[in-house]
Amino acid sequence: MPSRVCIIDGYNDEPSGLGVPPYLDIYARYSAGAIWLANPYAEITYFTVDQLRSNLDYYLMKLSRFDCVIFIAGVAVPGRYLGGTPIKLSELKTWSRLIIEPLKVLVGPVVSFGFGVEGGRTAIIPRELQRDFDYMFHKAFEKYLYEIALNNFKRDLKLPVFDRDPSFIAKVAVRGARIVTQHPNYNFNLICEIETYWGCPRYVVGGCSFCIEPLYGEPKFRAVEEIADEVEALYQAGVRHIRLGRQPDLFTYQSKEVGEREFPKPNVEAIRKLFKSIVAVAPNLETLHIDNVNPGTVYHHRGESLEICKIIIEHHTPGDVAAFGIESADPVVVKLNNLKVYPEEALEAIRIINSVGAQRGYNGLPHLLPGVNFVHGLKGETEETYKANLDFMREVLKEGLLVRRINIRQVMAFPGTPMWEIGDAIIRRNKRLFKIYKKRMREEIDLPMLRKLVPEWTTLKDCYVEKQGSGGTYARQAGTYPILVFLPYPRKIREKIDVVVLRHGFRSVVGVETPIKINTAHRKLLESIPSLSKNAVLQVLRKRPLRNLDEVKELIPKDLVEKLKIEV
Structure with missing residues (x-):
């Protein structure tokens, strides 16, 4: 048995x-x-x-x-x-x-x-x-x-x-691929996380004070062929969304200087081979994204990093994010916690990614942007730390640079890390400061940044309708840190739609699906469209079914009909 x-x-x-x-x-x-x-x-x-x-x-x-x-x-x-x-x-x-x-x-x-x-x-x-x-x-x-x-x-x-x-992982990764068919998100927006290596290249200097990655020891890289075999097995099993996210820094994949330098020189050809191999075995992926990139690698190896960005953009799908663990823009905190970059280095790394990745792709989003991570409660944190982080992000905004998202976290102390002895003492002491700072970051930085990232009337293609919520429905694209879209009306979930952005929150947008089928559109959908008066909505509801676009344009301004792709 x-x-x-x-x-x-x-x-x-x-x-x-x-x-x-x-x-x-x-x-x-x-x-x-x-x-x-x-x-x-x-x-x-x-x-x-x-x-x-x-x-x-x-x-x-x-x-x-x-x-x-x-x-x-x-x-x-x-x-x-x-x-x-x-x-x-x-x-x-x-x-x-x-x-x-x-x-x-x-x-x-x-x-x-x-x-x-x-x-x-x-x-x-x-x-x-x-x-x-x-x-x-x-x-x-x-x-x-x-x-x-x-x-x-x-x-x-x-x-x-x-x-x-x-070599053992290569076997089990392929054998276990078919388990994906039992996942509740299978045949919908299931994204498989792919491991390219484990261990942090900065283990030679101890790594960041709070991070568990250096505890894995010296990095061990998987072979390109073995990763491609796993992706092929997942693809054959029906997976269409892949993220190369399981590594501390994708740009140092198979670097020959790992173990010798804090910021090893990227192996550009290995990364080129990796992406070419993946798209060869999985030619019709709907999502191919990355995740973690060390901003120190980008700063110290500008030329190689630019070349890697171009390789990624050639093979990936737009909306991609290189998550930067900047952690703090306070030089004192950077030094005491052995963080990766000082603020001027972090800013330059953001500029480098923007220089090739900020152009908009077919799905409505820029191709490749940095994400910014801040961690609070670290050694040396004072009121000046919060000011430094805000000033840093103000400079990013002032220069017209884009970041996909700003993650503001409170440190979680784990055994084996230098922060374990300190625990949550600093964040408890600065709790009030943190609350005020987080609110200001959302209002002063996140909101204007999101408006630049996806302006009103931007069409976000291939959004997956995931969940019913209070007063509406939530949808988002598949990928790394997708933008959350709130549809202010009820609709069926587990469908894929295009969405037009109407309004912005701090970290999400309000939108409606497009094209709009005017004769079946929910009343709340029509009421959520800016510039469409209550009277116009009532007229549409009374006169449905409308027979053609000429009848629609008698009730709804022509520019709205075109922007929203309204159909009868």
Whole structure:
């Protein structure tokens, strides 16, 4: 009888790696691949923590029938998510205790770094979880799961210490690709996170004070061919959205100077080969994006960075983001926390990306922009830190530069990092300052930046309608840090539409779908269109069905008909 395994995805969010829907990270895929490599006939069931919550009694009863239940968990980067809610410590403890017979395995960052609750809090070390699980794995989790599966999921195995092995990962990544068909976002906006390497190139100088990436040690790179094989397997399984997001700095992929310099010189040809190989095996991807880039690499290696940007733009889809971990524009904080760049270097890195990436692409967004991350509660932070960050972003705005988004986080302290000893003491002390500063950043920087990024009447193509909300519906494109669109009317979800931007919030926009079918358009849709009077809306509603565009133009100004692509 084949082994029966269940993977419960409680989601992960790390400095390099996102696994909250619509993203699917490596943990579920590699776990499934490791088990299928050991036992090709194993029956593996995947579902998310949100699915479990939706019908708890049913799923808990179902779980008792498996030979092994694997939980994935670990949020090391605080955030709010439209697509799902990561598993809570209380849920993990309660549910694991209600599952009696199956072997229970905990996988993910939670095992090494604890349970990140929220920014501004110290991580919870999951010692109490040890009695609730038979095994707990993070590093080399795929190898441990393979060994357990080979031994028919026995308890109390004496397992050796394994290191992560790129050649083994190449096998499980391909084997596990088909698990994507069980994801609730499959055949919709599912984005698979691809790992190009692990470990931080700045490990030679210790890395940033708060970051867990240097704890992975010296970077180990995956081969281009192995990454392409994984993408091909995902593509053949039906995936159409790919992000090269699982690495601290894509621009140092396969750099020959890693381990020798803090800012190793990029290997341009390796990155060119990587992108060419991906589009060769997956020619009709709807999304191909990146994520993390070290602004220090861009600053110290301008020529190579410009060439890499051009390679990315040649092969990717627009709306791409190179997320910059600037963290602070206060030189004191930069020095005390061993951060990557001083403010003048960070500004130059933003200029470099803008010089080639700011042109607008076919889907309504600029091709490739930097994103800016700020972290608060670090050593040396004072009132001057908040002023320095605001002044820095004012200069970005003043120069006419674009950034896709500004992430403002409160530090989450993890064991093994220099910030662990300090914890949340600094952010608690500066709580009032942080609140005022965040409000000013949203009002003074985010809003005018978003208006420049997507002006009124911009058409955002291929937005996925994801969720009903209070008074309307939420949609967004697939990709890295997509712009959230609020449609101020109810509509069917799980559809793909084009949207015209009408108004701007601090971090989202209000829009309506286009083309507008005037004879079936919801009343609230019509009422949300600026320049369309209440009387005009009433006239349209009374006279529907309208027979042709001439009748439409008698009620709605011609320019609006054209901008919104109104149809009968």
